[in-house]
Amino acid sequence: MSARLLRKVLEEQEKQHILADPEPVLNEDDFDSSYLHASSRNPFDLLDDDQVDELEDADGTLTKDDEQEPSLVKSSVEVLQSFNHKSSRKNKKKKKKRSKEDQTSTAEKAKEPLDLTLETLSICRNPSFNQSGFMKAKTQNAKIGENAVKQCTLPLLMVDPKFLRAENELRRIFGSKVVNSFENSNNGGSLRQMRGGRRGSVNHRKTILVSPSAHWPRWDGSLSMEFLETKDGQHFFKYVHLSSYIQAQKAFEAAKATHDLNGIASILIYHPYHIESLLTIAEVLKFSGEHQSSADAIAKCLYALECAWNPLFNPLQGNCQLKYSLETNRPLFSVLFVHMQNMDRRGCHRSALEVCKLLLSLDSDDPMGAMFCIDYFALRAQEYAWLEKFSEAYQSGNSLWLFPNFSYSLAICRFYLEYEVSSKNTLLETEKATSTDLMKQALLLHPLVLKKLVAKAPLKDPAWTKILKHSFFGSAHAGSPSLDHLINIYVERNYIIWRFPDLQKLLRDAARLVIETLDSNGSDAKDWACVRKEAFPSEKNEYSHLLVSDFSDTVATMPPEDLRHLMIDPRMAEPVQNGDGIINIGGAAHAPREVMNRNPLVVFLESMLPWIDYGAANVDELDDHDRDDEN
Numbered sequence: 001m002s003a004r005l006l007r008k009v010l011e012e013q014e015k016q017h018i019l020a021d022p023e024p025v026l027n028e029d030d031f032d033s034s035y036l037h038a039s040s041r042n043p044f045d046l047l048d049d050d051q052v053d054e055l056e057d058a059d060g061t062l063t064k065d066d067e068q069e070p071s072l073v074k075s076s077v078e079v080l081q082s083f084n085h086k087s088s089r090k091n092k093k094k095k096k097k098r099s100k101e102d103q104t105s106t107a108e109k110a111k112e113p114l115d116l117t118l119e120t121l122s123i124c125r126n127p128s129f130n131q132s133g134f135m136k137a138k139t140q141n142a143k144i145g146e147n148a149v150k151q152c153t154l155p156l157l158m159v160d161p162k163f164l165r166a167e168n169e170l171r172r173i174f175g176s177k178v179v180n181s182f183e184n185s186n187n188g189g190s191l192r193q194m195r196g197g198r199r200g201s202v203n204h205r206k207t208i209l210v211s212p213s214a215h216w217p218r219w220d221g222s223l224s225m226e227f228l229e230t231k232d233g234q235h236f237f238k239y240v241h242l243s244s245y246i247q248a249q250k251a252f253e254a255a256k257a258t259h260d261l262n263g264i265a266s267i268l269i270y271h272p273y274h275i276e277s278l279l280t281i282a283e284v285l286k287f288s289g290e291h292q293s294s295a296d297a298i299a300k301c302l303y304a305l306e307c308a309w310n311p312l313f314n315p316l317q318g319n320c321q322l323k324y325s326l327e328t329n330r331p332l333f334s335v336l337f338v339h340m341q342n343m344d345r346r347g348c349h350r351s352a353l354e355v356c357k358l359l360l361s362l363d364s365d366d367p368m369g370a371m372f373c374i375d376y377f378a379l380r381a382q383e384y385a386w387l388e389k390f391s392e393a394y395q396s397g398n399s400l401w402l403f404p405n406f407s408y409s410l411a412i413c414r415f416y417l418e419y420e421v422s423s424k425n426t427l428l429e430t431e432k433a434t435s436t437d438l439m440k441q442a443l444l445l446h447p448l449v450l451k452k453l454v455a456k457a458p459l460k461d462p463a464w465t466k467i468l469k470h471s472f473f474g475s476a477h478a479g480s481p482s483l484d485h486l487i488n489i490y491v492e493r494n495y496i497i498w499r500f501p502d503l504q505k506l507l508r509d510a511a512r513l514v515i516e517t518l519d520s521n522g523s524d525a526k527d528w529a530c531v532r533k534e535a536f537p538s539e540k541n542e543y544s545h546l547l548v549s550d551f552s553d554t555v556a557t558m559p560p561e562d563l564r565h566l567m568i569d570p571r572m573a574e575p576v577q578n579g580d581g582i583i584n585i586g587g588a589a590h591a592p593r594e595v596m597n598r599n600p601l602v603v604f605l606e607s608m609l610p611w612i613d614y615g616a617a618n619v620d621e622l623d624d625h626d627r628d629d630e631n
Helices: 003-020 028-039 045-059 064-068 070-084 086-111 114-120 131-151 166-174 176-200 243-257 261-270 275-287 291-307 327-345 349-362 374-380 384-393 404-424 435-445 448-456 462-468 481-499 501-520 523-535 560-567 600-607 615-630
Strands: 223-231 234-241 575-577 583-585
Touching: 166 349, 223 291, 234 243, 234 327, 243 261, 243 275, 261 275, 275 291, 275 327, 291 327, 327 349, 327 374, 349 374, 374 384, 374 404, 374 481, 384 404, 404 435, 404 481, 404 501, 435 448, 435 501, 435 523, 448 462, 448 481, 448 501, 462 501, 481 501, 501 523
Parallel strands: none
Antiparallel strands: 223 234, 575 583
C-alpha cells in the first residue's frame, strides 16, 4: 500500500474515533457544526455503502477482529475499492472538491459589497459610474442586435418538407383516391413491363425534393458536396465534380459549342445524371410541348443534386448557403427555378412557395430573382399572414415595400386579411394601414404599373379609360431602367391575379382617390417621384440578368416532329435512351422527311443537318404541286 493510501486510512480511522466518542452535552456551536457536517455528506455515498456491503459479503474475507471494529474495516474496504477503481475515486474527489469550492464561493459572495456586485453585473447606481464599461456593453449589445436581426429571417425561410412535393399538395386538393387512381392508370403499362424485371430493380435513395421513379438508373455518385466554413451562423458549402463528371462536362461543352443536340443526348447514355445535359434536354422538350417529359428531366436533376448533399447540409432550416458565384453551385439554382415554375403550372402553389423560400435561403444575393415572385406564390397559396411577416422582417438593401411587386401585393394581402377578419367577426390590428391606403401608396409610388396592368390583364371596364386619361397615369414613366424592368417582371408574373372582380374594384377605387388627392394637392406627385428616384437611382439596369420570359406562364412551343429529329441522329449506331429510360437502337434506314404543310423556317434549319433526308420523291411532289397551281 502506498503512503498516500496509508495516510488516507489513518485519517478515516481518526474521524471514526472522533465520531464514536460520546458527548452528553452539546452547545449551539457544536450542534451547528455537526448539522453542517451531516448535511454536507453526499446522499449518493449511501449507494456506495451498499455496494461496499455487497462486496464484503461476496468476498467473505471478514475476520472476527474486523467484526469488532466495523468502522475500521469499512474504511479499509473503501480504500481498497477506490484503489482498484481509480477513475471512480477521482470523480468522487472532484465532486467533493467542487462542493467545497461552491460553499466557499457562496460565503465569499455574501461578504461582497453591493457596489462591487453591481459593477460585476454592469448595473450603474449613477450615470457617472463605470461609464466606459457601459459604453463597451452597449457596443456589444449593438453587435448582438445586428446578429439577431440577421437571424430573425431564418424562421421565415424555413421550409416545411411536407409541402415540398407536388404530389402531396395534389392529394390535399383532389383527395388521395383520385390521385392514386390517376397514377395507377398511368403506371399500369409500365408496371406490366417491369414485372419480368423486378429482380433487377433499383432501390433509390429517399429524397425530400422529388420522388424518384422506378425506371431511373442508380445514382452514379459523380457529384459530391464539401463544407467550406461557418460565418455569422451561416454554413457555407459547395458542389464538387468527380473525375467522371468532369469528363462528361468536357463532352457537354464541346457539343454545346457546336450546337450539337445529338451529342448532348448521347452524353446521357453513359452519364445519366449529368445536370447540364438534362437541363438542355428539358428545355428542348419544353419547347416541343412535352411538358411532362421536361418535368421528369428536371426531377432527375433534383434527385442527383440531392443525393450529393453533405451530411451536414440541411437547407430546410434556412441557415445553409450555396453561393451562386461558385461555378459548381449554379446548376442547383437553375434546376430549382425551373422546378418551381413547373409546380406553379400544375396548380401546386404552396409547393412552389416552399421551393421559392428554399431558393432564396440558399444565397442571400438572390441571383435568380426569387424575391420578385415569392409574393405571387404566397398570394396564390393564401399565405397572407406569412407574406406580411416576411415583408416586415426580411432584411434587404432596400425596403421591400419600395419594389413594385411588394407594394401592390401587400395591399392585396391586407385586403384578404380584412375579409377574413370581417367574416370571422374579429378585430383587426388598428396600427396597420388599410388595404385602400396601401393601394393608394402603391399607385402613387408606381403609377406605370396601372397602365401596363390595364393592357395586359386586360381590364375592359370603361372606367379605366377615364382614369388613364388623367395626366398622372397617362404620362407615367419609370424614370429608371431597373425600375422599368422590375415593373415588366411584375406585370408578366402577377397580371392574372387582377382578373378577380374584387381586386379590380379595390384598384379602381384607389385610383380614383389618388386622382382626387392630386387634384387638391399636386405636390404629392413630386414627393413620391423623389422617393422613387432615391430608391432606384441607377441609370443602368441592375436586373438585366433576369429575363421577363422566365417569369411568364406562357411557353413558346414548336411542333414535336420539328424538334425531335433535331435532338438525336436517327442513323446513330449507339443505343440512345429516350425519356422513359428505355434503351432504343437507332437504325441506319430512315424514311424521308415530309415537307408539305410545315414551317418553312424549321424545314430550312433541318436541311442543314447531315442526317435529315427529304428524298427525291418530295421534290417531284413539289414540282407536280406547282404545275397544278399554274394550270
